[in-house]
Every structure is written in C-alpha cells, then in structure tokens.
Amino acid sequence: MSKATETVLEIDLRALEHNYLYLKGRLRPETGFLGVVKAFAYGSDSIIIAKKLEALGVDYLAVAYAKEGVVLRDAGIRTPILVLHPLPVNFDEMIECCLEPSLYSQKILEGFLEAAKRKVQKDYPVHLKFNTGLNRLGFVGSDVDYLAAQLNGREELKVASILSHLAASEDLNEKAFTQNQIEAFEKISVKIHKKLDARPFRHLLNTSGIINNPEAQYDMVRSGIGLYGFGNDVKIDKQLRPVATLKTVISQIHSIAPGESIGYNRAFVTHSPRVTATLPIGHADGIGRQYGNGKAHVTIRGNKAPIVGNVCMDMIMVDITDIDCQEGDEVIIFGGNHTANEFARDAATISYELLTGISQRVKRKILSE
Structure with a gap:
C-alpha cells in the first residue's frame, strides 16, 4: 500500500476476493x-x-x-x-x-x-x-x-x-x-x-x-x-480481510500550553503541555462527533493518537505528545491493525454505520492485483 498524501479510502480488491472465496467455501457447491x-x-x-x-x-x-x-x-x-x-x-x-x-x-x-x-x-x-x-x-x-x-x-x-x-x-x-x-x-x-x-x-x-x-x-x-471483511464474530473476523482502509495526513502540529483549549466549544482543556496534530478529515467525511473527546483514536507511525476536542466539519485534532512525527506524515483512521469495527466500537456504534457514512468527497483509491 502506498503512503497517503491526502485523505483517501483505499479499496483492496484482493481482500474482497479473499472474503468472497472464504464465504463461498463454507457453502455447498451448488x-x-x-x-x-x-x-x-x-x-x-x-x-x-x-x-x-x-x-x-x-x-x-x-x-x-x-x-x-x-x-x-x-x-x-x-x-x-x-x-x-x-x-x-x-x-x-x-x-x-x-x-x-x-x-x-x-x-x-x-x-x-x-x-x-x-x-x-x-x-x-x-x-x-x-x-x-x-x-x-x-x-x-x-x-x-x-x-x-x-x-x-x-x-x-x-x-x-x-x-x-x-x-x-x-x-x-x-x-x-x-x-x-x-x-x-x-x-x-x-x-x-x-x-x-x-x-x-x-x-x-x-x-x-x-x-x-x-x-x-x-x-x-x-x-x-x-x-x-467483517463477520460479526471475532473468530471469523480473523479469517476475513477488511476491504477499506481510511488514511489521511498531518496538516499542522501545535504545541499547546497548560490551560489552553482545543477546538469548538473548548471541549478539551489541557492540564499539562500537549502536542496536537490537525488532520484534514471531519464529520462531513463520515467521522462523526461521537468519535471526539477521547472516544476514538487514529494510528500514527504505529502509535495510538486519541482524538481530542470536538470533531469539526472538515478537521479533527489528535494528541501526538508522545509520538515522534511531523507534518505530512501518514495517519491511519481505520484499517490494518485498527479495523473499522474497532474504531466504531470505541464510540459505541457499529462498522456498518462507520463504513457507509464515509463521504463521497473522500477520494477512493483502488488496490488490485
């Protein structure tokens, strides 16, 4: 998979074929x-x-x-x-x-x-x-x-x-x-x-x-x-492969002093020095407000970065205080080791809602053989 330079939903047709053949394999031939x-x-x-x-x-x-x-x-x-x-x-x-x-x-x-x-x-x-x-x-x-x-x-x-x-x-x-x-x-x-x-x-x-x-x-x-890629069962999920991976990039990094707030309605106020990254994806892209304020996290260089403050229409902010990263780095919203099912579960919803809510303005990239 290539590195993202913008918000993109990667669609892996190899995973789709794997899932189809797996499910077919559980059926009678006819x-x-x-x-x-x-x-x-x-x-x-x-x-x-x-x-x-x-x-x-x-x-x-x-x-x-x-x-x-x-x-x-x-x-x-x-x-x-x-x-x-x-x-x-x-x-x-x-x-x-x-x-x-x-x-x-x-x-x-x-x-x-x-x-x-x-x-x-x-x-x-x-x-x-x-x-x-x-x-x-x-x-x-x-x-x-x-x-x-x-x-x-x-x-x-x-x-x-x-x-x-x-x-x-x-x-x-x-x-x-x-x-x-x-x-x-x-x-x-x-x-x-x-x-x-x-x-x-x-x-x-x-x-x-x-x-x-x-x-x-x-x-x-x-x-x-x-x-x-989801079978509503942990054992089956291990046999399937998620077709969609949602990626984005870090637009800007901020150093936040103690007592400062982040985002709309001052929903998050720091109690210690923090470093945040702003990402070009928001509730207009399908990442609803229910994922904000620490409910869900994204992955940057293999590390968890919780969403802080309220999700904005076009942006989210994540806490990268303990992550060595820089502007332009790739961010995995869901996919790979942090699936859409897990991302959705963090906010008490289901993968169906998360996946079907990804906006059509998000670029689709097709991965095939």
Whole structure:
C-alpha cells in the first residue's frame, strides 16, 4: 500500500476476493451467492465492487433502492440485480433497466403488476419478501393464498425467488429466535410451492447466517458486511480481510500550553503541555462527533493518537505528545491493525454505520492485483 498524501479510502480488491472465496467455501457447491452492494457497496465504490464480484462469478447483486441499480446498469453490470426496497415511483425505470424487485406488500405487488402490464412485459422476474420476525418489510404466511390468486396464470410476472431476513443471526443468545424464523420460512416455502404455479428458489441467510446457520442455506445466500471483511464474530473476523482502509495526513502540529483549549466549544482543556496534530478529515467525511473527546483514536507511525476536542466539519485534532512525527506524515483512521469495527466500537456504534457514512468527497483509491 502506498503512503497517503491526502485523505483517501483505499479499496483492496484482493481482500474482497479473499472474503468472497472464504464465504463461498463454507457453502455447498451448488448454493448460489448474492453480493450486497447497497449504500455505495458499504461505503466503498459500488461500481468497482460490483464489477469485481461479477468477474468472480456471483449469481446476484443486491441494492436497496432502484437508483443504485440504475448506476450499476449504466456502468455495464449485467449480473441480475435484486432491489430490496423498491418504491412505486421507480417501477418504470426498474423495468427499463432490468432490475428485479423484492415485492413486500399488496400495494407494491399490485403496483408493479400494473407497471409490467403497461410496459407489455412477459415473465418479468420478481421476488417475494416474507416477514418472519424482523418486522420491517414483507408479506406474512397468511398472504400466500392472496399471492397465488394474484400471480397464477399471469404472463406479466414470474416469481424468481422467495426470501426473508434474519433478525439476530449474529447473536448466539438468540438461537431459538433464529430457529423460529428458519422454521417459519420453511413453512412458507412449502405452502408457496404448493399454491404457486412457479417453483421459485429460496434465500434466507445473511453473513452471520452463513456462519452460524449453514443448514438453512437453501438455494442461495446473501452476504453484505462479510464481503467487506467483517463477520460479526471475532473468530471469523480473523479469517476475513477488511476491504477499506481510511488514511489521511498531518496538516499542522501545535504545541499547546497548560490551560489552553482545543477546538469548538473548548471541549478539551489541557492540564499539562500537549502536542496536537490537525488532520484534514471531519464529520462531513463520515467521522462523526461521537468519535471526539477521547472516544476514538487514529494510528500514527504505529502509535495510538486519541482524538481530542470536538470533531469539526472538515478537521479533527489528535494528541501526538508522545509520538515522534511531523507534518505530512501518514495517519491511519481505520484499517490494518485498527479495523473499522474497532474504531466504531470505541464510540459505541457499529462498522456498518462507520463504513457507509464515509463521504463521497473522500477520494477512493483502488488496490488490485
């Protein structure tokens, strides 16, 4: 990896490939794999990540909203793309771009059916989302008769798959709850295969489900955070490689006398002589105010430098009193030995929030073979 001369998010495609092959290796050979690339591929670069996953042979990609899928299609991605949370305003564009909706309510189903009629579609692939306990989106088991009445004999739509989403697969204390979800999905699957003319494939597991519930892998699994290097389990994290490393540089060094304050609202006041470094990254770049005032630290020449004072919009200040460094030196915000998971945990949040919050104004640098 090269030295940073500005704030940059390095995206390591070698790590992505390693993670994909590791997760695939935990599955049956015939089990399909869906790579989740929503939210700019968890804050990295959705086009670059999707192209790499396509080259690796993923069966599906998934985004949250139609606009994300349109961007991928415009970039030349041809792999099937599942839209997890489609909205009626985007139905026509989705059809034009061959994006496959996850249908989760009567309104969404009937609206998409009408759009498919208007666009004169035949066997357009759709997916039926069932709520088995997350209570976020989805039909319920008692909707199967309604779905059969709406879809059987229709030439406009073809049900490609049915899916649900586990609520707590990473929490082994919730194994009973997860098992209840798996059993509920199994009952729905049996009923769907009896009532529906089509015989859709099935997918339920997320990254933690792949790790903890491989018996329920069905026909395909979906992985998001695992592809980017985090398995919600310390043992699994050691087997994965973080894809993203956030780096910056020291802009200026200050010697601070006792009794002086640092940053907005005088949130930090020195009690002894201190030396601080100002870094060109702030909450507009995704390092929120919750990381300030000693909650989190960065790494400079292998040493921990805690963030002092409030995080500013475009800058943070760190304590380098005991670190031999100079202006222009590289700073690791997260990555390497101090992962995004650890950085986030210091401020009582999660890697998902930190990674997806990295601003698009931060330069992306792609590391490949």
